[in-house]
Amino acid sequence: MGEVTMTLEDVAHIFGLPIDGEPVSGWTDSSSDFLQSQSIVIFGHEPVVSSSSKSYIKLGWVPRIRDAESLDTKESIKRYVRCQIFYLLCSTLFTDKSTAYVHAKYLPLLRDFEQIHTYSWGSACLAHLYRALSCASWFDTKEMDSSLNLLFVWA
Structure with a gap:
């Protein structure tokens, strides 16, 4: 064998x-300002973050904002898809010991919607x-x- x-x-x-x-790959800023600005651009909402580390997003928040999308515009459909991709990345592909919070390091990779499939x-x-x-x-x-x-x- x-x-x-x-x-x-x-x-x-x-x-x-x-x-x-x-x-x-890419550069990641662990500041709360970075997380807030990236989340607003990508998801259209301010994230629910961990109280102990401001660079971690509460995983349960992602499906809630995804399911709240109206899907009536092209931009809302993109936000919905970004939420789904982010959730899959953090809950299936790049999991860690925390099942409740996910690191924001993947957010910059989702910013340019047309680039996501090229990685x-x-x-x-x-x-x-x-x-x-x-x-x-x-x-x-x-x-x-x-x-x-x-x-x-x-x-």
């Missing part, structure tokens, strides 16, 4: 994510999983944070 590992092709087949394209989301998802597996191998680790759905389906 030998060793096996998950590949980019596996991620593309399991999640249907693009593995070619622009890297999922290599599959590569970022696989890198996130590899990092989580590496951290989970540390002797003092008690939990793993990553897309376990991907790992379970692959296994």
